[in-house]
Amino acid sequence: MRPKLAAALILVLGGSAAAAQEAVPPGAAACTGCHAPVARAGAIPALDGRPAAEIAQAMRAFRAGERPATVMDRIAKGFSDEESQAIAAWFSTRK
Secondary structure (H helix, E strand, C coil): CCHHHHHHHHHHHHHHHHHHHHCCCCCHHHHCCCCCCCCCCCCCCCCCCCCHHHHHHHHHHHHHCCCCCCCHHHHHCCCCHHHHHHHHHHHHHCC
């Protein structure tokens, strides 16, 4: 393989891997509408940088009706446990 072609492939594939790692999991973008990156005064906390286990557990509790909510109980029911964990992991890496 030609050196220039090999270098180009490495750049393209490396860039794709980085982009895939930063990809927003389905559903997570909708969360930021209420859960802003910086907490505003009120009951809706920011999720960026919070532990993934904490976010995933909250979603399970909302889904099961074990945690009081106005709308999160209904929203959480729209996500599987795997989807909730992916969203939680993504938010935990954001600063």
